[in-house]
Amino acid sequence: MLLQVKDLWVHYGRAEALKGVSIDVPEGSIVTLLGANGAGKTTTLRTISGVKRATSGEIWFEGSRIDSLPPHEIVRRGIAQVPEGRQLFLSLTVKQNLLxxxxxxxxxxxxxxxxxxxxxxFPNLKERLGNRASDLSGGEQQMVAVARALMSNPRVLLMDEPSLGLSPIMVKEVAEIIKSVNSMGVTVVLVEQNARMALRLADTAYVLEVGRVVLSDRAGALAQDERVKAAYLGGRC
Amino acid sequence: MRLGKRRLGTLVLGVLFLALIAGLVACGGEKSTESTTGTTQSSGGAGATGTSAAGGSGSADEPVLRVGALLSLDSIQGVEMKKWLQLFAKLYNDAGGWKIGETTYRVEPMFYDVGMWDATKSRSAVEKAVLQDKVKYLVCNWGDIPAETLSVTEPNKVLWLGLDFVDDSVKPTLNYAVRAQGLFFAQGLFYYICQDYIKQGAKSVLVVCPDTQQGHVGAQLVGATATTAGMQVLDPIFFSADTADFSPIATKIASQKPDAVFFSYVAGASLINAIGALKDTGWKGFILPGELDGETLNNLVAKVGKEYVEGMETGSYDPRPVEKDPQTLNYIDAYQQQYGDWHSEGCFWIGPWFIFEDAINATQSTDVDTLVAYLTSSKKGVRTLTGYSQLFARPDLQNYKTVDSAPGHYIGVVRDGKFEYLETIACKDQYLSSIKVYGLKDVYQKYWDEYGYPEFPDQPARLDFSDL
Amino acid sequence: MTLQLFLQILVNGLMIGAIYALVASGFTLILGVLQVFNFAQGQFYMLGAFATYAVASVLGAPYVVAILAALAAMALLGILVYFSIIKWTLRYGFFHTMLATVAFGTIVGQAAVLKFGYSTAVVAAVVDKTLALGGVSLNSGKLLVLAGALVVMGLLYWFMRTKIGVAMQACAENREVACLQGINAGKVFWVTMAVGCALCGVAGALVVPVLSASTNMGQLIFLKAIIVVLVGGTGSMAGALLAAFLVGIVESFAFQYVESFAPLVIFALVAILIYFRPGGLLGKPLPIPGQ
Known part of the structure; x- marks a missing residue:
């Protein structure tokens, strides 16, 4: 197992955000975390990246424990994150973001x-290198965010809601990007609200509800699960 | 684990601050004299309230004469006055005590730190001195609020011999207050210098003051003095007291094209920066600095060169190159022996001690009423470290007791970057020039007609009663 | 107003503006990147001036060496302050670090008074000539301060485009995302402290031949630096530089007309500006404490 999360408990103050989450990420796969707002998906990614500390539990990466390392050390080990809402440095140029x-x-x-x-x-970015990140469209920003994360040669890419706020055409493009990143040999952990897209892309999927993993299976199997269909796939394209 | 880190952080922080404070105390405690700027000696813990610091060791039943002083130990004047008072006490105690009448007293100076113009601190200091420590004499002060002090000393019959920049302490309603260090009868200095500058061709003068109460009072007085001496006085310039860059002020001064510039209540770094900025504008003329000690002069010369300040006249508080009086020379020697170096900043302001000493020795009494009776009908000048100081009445305030002093002052001129003694301002000149400047001749004439003309110490004087 | 007078006032304003610019940009850098309201900022300016005095006047080294010494000394002191004080208080939030810097600044200020007393340190003017340009005479010492400050600003502009400089901007904009890029926030913080304090040290070093050093000069300039940062906009370096010159020039001209009311003019203008543009000329509103 490349990345393993074992019985992770995380608190924000007294509130419990994660209550014993365990996730296995095999090398070369795409793993998706599904769930409603506040289920703990983003918290899981932030904890893996080291910007949020776990109360208890363990995170293992390539055979060593990383849950007490500072964020920059975790990036050095090979885990990069594309944060939710892209979060480029808007005052910097595209090139400086990549830097x-x-x-x-x-x-x-x-x-x-x-x-x-x-x-x-990402051929579109070539002419945009000197532009300020704030001048870019949402889709372009998402590309920069992914490119930025890939700059550190990561082995695992954590992606937090990459389709958020994008047009349907752009969502398709993001799906292609994820596929191509994965085909380069980068393992992907994908957090998505767009469950249909996520399940199409992923090998395995976990469903989180209020800080717990309630379902986990191969993505194809979960797509057929009645509960998942009702809760996450109903009425959405 | 988080908690552990928090505790560690707090602990480290605590230890760090303790170390810093310890370092600070150590730094303050050492009597360093070799500071890089060659400046003032640091003053111990700098805030010891009510510490007694008598020299000799006396037995418990020996009578003790407690002399209190409300001083700001944040200021060089306060620190220097404390040093002088400690020295005077030590000189008496080393000689076996101060014999007054039939009793020999050990002198115990009591110091109370009052901050700087801080009414609350001032109040609590005087209450501690008067109500708790039962001090009967408050001699010398710096940085307190005299009105605050007097509201405690008067009802408790405590003799106050101090300094006051406004007229709070010379009101006729007060019974135990004598302004032994006044600046009302102190216009002689400016009058002398104005006369000298006029002789050298100055016709107009511009007064530059900080925008404070002192500054405005000073500007008025200096302006009146210059007018009396025959100069045209331009509109004064006030600047905010926290000014660091004097370029705009200097530019404005130069644009008014005065022949002479008086800096009133501008001292130290401000004075150097102001004169430096003035030089930068290309203005040339007569400068009168309000206060100028030796070190400031050296720094000033380093800054603007000696040519620019050649011929500048100013008051001086340093008796060393001037005084021939053996007693004063003894004091100067004793100070240097005791403290290892020399500072002149306290010499002028310590004047009230000598008036107090004279009163006790003349009456051979420690009784406050006896001392007040002597002081308020004073007939002669008393020698201080900076020449004679003499108490006069204030008929313009309907106060016919001698409660306000004309302090001793030297006047000097800068030649070749060095301060040169010119002359001592006579008590008579301080007194008469001030009356002339304020336009109070008629009031005082009436007083003299009734009470007789005052007598002055035997000093050469420029003015006489006929000059008014 | 004659041309001579106008230019003199303008040069006065530019010179003091340049000094404000250096101190304020150091302050705004630390505020932006560390989110530390460094109350001790002015003291680094004072210490820089005294360090220059010590090296130039006491040791007799050339003035340029003294400037570099002041720069290095203040950068080191900034790093020391980061590791001994800021680092430990940073995690508790905005007010904790602010109070810690208040304490540090007070200790430094009082220690300076104990050590240097109430007197002044004077460094002889480096250039003591008056430039005469077509009947207008200007003091070249002031122009030298201005030139020196512009050189430092140029260096700062270059530095902010290096990798660590860009990382500082990234940290200021979004600390968490910066960390997610592998940026070591701790390293960025101490570098920021070093740069921010060195800027003040250089300002003190540049100013001391023109204005004498005094132990209270730090507190005085600190107030001006805050005004400049308010006008320019917090976290905005460009805003701080622009505002510094504006404040310097307005102050200079205001004094010519209203003398000691000049600060009042400044405060009134700042109040009006903040009312219409709470974020200052080019910046964001102040960071919310506790962020």
Whole structure:
């Protein structure tokens, strides 16, 4: 198992956000976390990234425990995150955003190489490198956010609601991006409200309700599950 | 684990602050004299309220003469006055005590820190002195609020010999207050300098003051003095007291094109910056700094060069190059022996001590009423560290007791970057020039006709009664 | 008003504006990146001035060396303050760090009074010439301060575009996301303290040949720095620079007409500005305490 979350408990003050969440992420797979608002999906990602500390439980990555490491050390180990709502540094240029994603790269040549790689991957970005991030459209911003996360050569990409606020066409494009990222050998943990898209992409899926995992199975099987259909797939495209 | 870290953080922080405070106390406690700027000596814990610091060791039943002083130990004047009072006490105690009448007293100075113009601190200091420590004499003060002090000393029959920038302490209704360090009869200095500058060709003068009560009072007095001496007085310039950059002020001064500029209540860094900025504008003329000690002069010369301040006249508080009086020379020697270096900042302001000493020795009494009776009918000048100081009545306030002093003052001139003694302002000149400046001749004439003309110490004077 | 007078007032304003700009940009940098309201900021300015005095006048080193020494000393002190005080109080929130800096600033201020007393430190003017340009004479010392400050601002502009400089901006904008990029926030914080304090040290070093150093100069400039940051907008470096020169020039001209009411003019203008633009000229409103 590449990434393993074992019996994770997380509190915000006295409120319990996670009550014993366990998740297994096999290497090369796409794992999706489904659930309503406040189910604990984002909290799970934030805890894995180290910006939120667990009260108890363990997180293992490549055979070592990472739940007490600082965020930058977790990025160094190979876990990058595309935060919810993209959250680019709006006052910086696209290139500077990418530079931040590549903060841990030591050499400038390495950075330039990665930038080239990303502009190949996302051709739209090529002309946008000098623009301020705030000047970009939502779809472009999402690309920059993914590119930024990929700059550090991660082995696992945590994606928090990448389709949020995008047009249906853009949602499709994001799905393609996720697929292609995964095909590059990057393991993906995908948090989504758009369960239909997520289940189509993912190998395995977990359903969270108020801080607990209530269902987990292969994505194909879960898509057929009556409860999932009723709660998450009903009436949505 | 989180909790542990929090505790650790708090602990480290606590230890750090304790260490800082300990370092500070150590730093303050050491009598460092080799500070890089060659400045003032630090004053111990800097805030010891009501600490007694007598020199000799006396037995418990030995009579003790407690002399209180309300001083701001945040100011160099306060610190220096404390040092002088400690020295005077030590000199008496080392000689076996102060013999007054049939009794020999050990002198115990009591110091009360009053902050700087802080009414609350002032009040609690005087209450502690008078009500708790039963101090009967408050001699010398700096940084307190005299009106506040007097509201406690008067009903408790405590003799107050102090300094006051306004006329609160010379009202006829008061019985136990004598302004032994007044600035009312102190216009002689400015009058002398105005006359000297006029002789050298100055016709107009611009007064520059901080925008404080002192500054406004000062501007009025200096303006009146200059007018009396025959100068044209331009509209004064007031600047905010927390000014650091004097360039705008200097630019404005230069644009008014005065022949002379008087800086009233501008001292230290402000004075240096102000004169430096004035030089930058290209203005040339006569400068009169309100206060100028030796160190400020050295810094000023380093800043603007000696040519720019050549011929500048100012008051001086430093008796060393001037005084020939053996007793004063003894005091100067004793100070240097005791403290290892020299500061002149307290010399002028310590004047009330000598008036107190003279009153006790003349009456051979420690009784407050006896002392007051002597002081309020004073007939002669008393020698202080900076020349004679003499008490006079204030008929303009209907106060016919001698309760206000004309303090001793030197006048000096800057030559080749150094301060040169010019002359001592006579008590007579302080008194007469002030009356002339305030336009109070008629009031005082009536008083003299009834009570007789005052007599003055034997000093050469520029003015006589006929000059009024 | 003659041209001579006008230019003199303008140069006065520009010079003091340049000094405000350095102190305020250091302050706004620390406020933006660490979200620490550094009450001790002015003291670094004072210490920078005294350090320059010590190196130039006491040790007799060239003035340029003294500037660099003041810069290095204040950067080191900033780092020291970060690791000994800020780091431990940062996690408790805005007011805790603010109080800690109040305490530190007070201790430094009082210690300076004990050590240096009430006197002044004077560094002889580096250039003591008056430039005469077509009948207008200007003091070249002031122009030198202005030039020096502009050089420092140029260096700052360059620095803010290096990787660590961009990381500082990223941290200021969104600390959590910055951490998610692998940026070591702790490192960015101490570098920010070093830069922010060094800016003040340089300001003190530049100003001391023109204005003498005194132990209370830190408190005086701090108030001005806050005004500048309010006008410019918190967290905005460009705003701070713009506002610093504006405040300096307005102050300079206001004094010519209303003398000691000049601060009142400044405060009134600031009040009006804040009413219409709570975020200042170019910035965001103050960070909400506790964020």
């Amino acid at each position: 931040m994603g590549a903060f841990l790269l030591k050499k400038k040549s390495e950075f330039m190489h990665k930038v080239e790689e990303m502009t190949e991957h």
